[in-house]
Amino acid sequence: MKTIPIGPYLGINNRLPDFALHVDKTGDYLRAADNVDLDNRGNLHRRKSSELVQAMTDAHSLSPDAAYLVRGGVMYAVTLPTYSETLFKTLSNDDPVSWLSENNELFYSNGTDSGRITSGVWYPLGMETPVVQNLSAIGGSLLAGQYQVGITYVNDVTGEDSGISAITVITLSSTGGIRVTLPTTAEGATHVDIYVSACQGSVVMWNGRVTLGTATYDATDDSTLQEHTGEKHYPLPAGDLFMSGASLCSIVNAGNVGRVFVGSPYRYGYYTPANGLIESGGSITFPAPVTLAVGVDGGTYICAGKTYFFPGELSMVQEMVRTTLPFDGVKGTAFVVPDKPVVGWFSTYGIVLADFAGQVSAPMNDVIDLTAPASGVSIVSQSNGILRVVSCGWCMNLDTKAATTYSDFDFTSAGSTYGTKADGIYLIESTGDVEWTVDFGKQDFGSEQLKHLPAVYAGVACAEKISLRVQTQSDDYTYLARSASTELMEQRFDPGKGLRSNWFNLSLSGSTEFDLSRLSFGATASTRRI
Template structure:
């Protein structure tokens, strides 16, 4: 008996834009209308996707992130280092975390409520708060200071790091006077003071005292560098971008001072966008930034120096951006399918021509290399329907036949 059944394959992947009767490729091979729990190899064959094995149990795990051998995730109100070392407890349960690794090995992370850093065993604030309240600065007689105006400010010091400074307090000192600084908070502090009638402050003493007196002019050390600076705020996206820590909070990307991830300037260290930021992904030649509605390219070496260029008229599903292993390219899942982008600003939607997808609330992306295959795997939450896919004739015919019986 002659077998008249047509041969199928090799398979070139999914296609839900063509109708069922046009899935044959002109120069050979076929598209699949759907592919559930299978992998399509480079040879065009289909193999059953492997199952899963429980590696680490948890009650409500989320926000898994890894960079080399270090991996972190949240479960309940606790941040863990893989596999189950508690790093930080008392977190808001269910608040998703974002992570970024700095060149010095510190991993900065935020859940939208706190911004901290860790190297594995514990977590600490990413920046140090400006001393509050500011100290009281007064003048009395009984010293040897020349008459004139002096300014004083303080900073907090912790583990070799320094906070932003209190706003300088100016005091008029009589001839032979004393500058008294009182009401300082507990803990280690740097006191900065100007010269006579000067407008630049210099380091004069490091102390744990809550009050200090200057009856004579002290030796002036390093100039104050942190005036007007504040700790970086918490946010839903954390990235390291060419010497700066960047934190996206709602529709604003906050940018730290260069090589000072604990400080930012509230007067200039931010980039506002017309909607919630869903992606901030640095690459060698710049960075890609997106909301749910648009995607931009911001070139140049420094984030404060470039001009935004729109590269896609649609946005990115939050949480889905990832790097391509052994490459300078990056990936993300857009509102029109998967996009691959170069380190120089070139973007290409690698799904849209064959697969129509709906939007999603958020998701995650994984670059996977296993069994000779390289795959980008996207998991989406809250996927919405779309009218873009072609009508499925087989299902429609089956339904019609059922109605006729």
């Protein structure tokens, strides 16, 4: 019996009619393909299952190293796979937390709370800028005249220092000294540095350091003066965090306006006003809320109603900003492809891929109609020779751009090899059954005549028999394969002898792992069309 094969498979296409999925000399699109992957040859494989490793309710915001999560407005330090948890930080709300791992530190923010975790110890994202409480004249050897005074907080464990306070001026009417009244508490600080200018000077210089909690400091001479840089740094506002070059940045939205606060280069947790496109407030304003941003070596992509590309670092933007796509991104879905100059995110029109030079594409847009969610999670993984990203229920082969769907893959966050769902923490890729189905659309086998379908053959490896569903205008039947094998072999299905139709809608389904290289049909035509 002559058979008619279809394949290789090109991924889902729900824009074409379900009877027109064949592409000459290329392959065949699929009407639907759920819980399956497509490899680079166009063969189908069942996706890996997920395994619940710890049941709990409404955990979310797993950190990139899977060492922290949030539940009920509390951040816990956790261990996996043998689960344990320790209360780490009480937050002001249970909103999703944005995480960023950089320079062996974890930075986080939920838009209200923020912080930095270094070697398991919590610190503020950026220490607050101190305020000089009071200045008064005392005895000493400073010359009569005007002096400027400023202070900074210091953490002598991490080596971090805050931005300098607003400069306060005092005039000594005669030779003497200056007593500086200091703030006594500040999160993340261990000491206070005091800066005093020379007499009639305009630049403050380091004069001394005291332990935080010391009420006052007396500057009585200028023998230890060392110049301060004069740069103004402010704590980075809480918001969705991302890196642009050497700057840790924060997205802060208010109503229909979005702002990106651009961090000071190499001073993570702080920002400073700059020239160019950066406004005097140290931020860039957009006419729509910013949904996501992702930095690359050549610039930064920012989605705010549409997609923009800022060449270079945001802190030093010199070139004109480019609009690369006329549509928005989905919050929480930015991803980086390991070892490739590619980043991406989910958008109004599916997965977007972008290079380091501002070139973007939305490969799903030409073949798939979809409704994008308001937020989501993207997970990049590689197994069975397939490099893929899964986002918002869709899976894309990052080499071929072929797309399928993943159901029951509703992770709220992911870190390392684990993810959170509403009912607990899961190992994202494990063993076990997953219900899968592939719809090949309607087939007429190249003939308008009525046809019988006495046999269907699948080149498949599967430990259990898979099912073939055959639908016609009047019938709907499901048949098991004659046999099964873990080796790639031709398996036969025997549809009912009474089936007769011009068009046959065909789909396969199962639950165990499988590899499908092709599907072929032994159709026989009658002499009638109706």
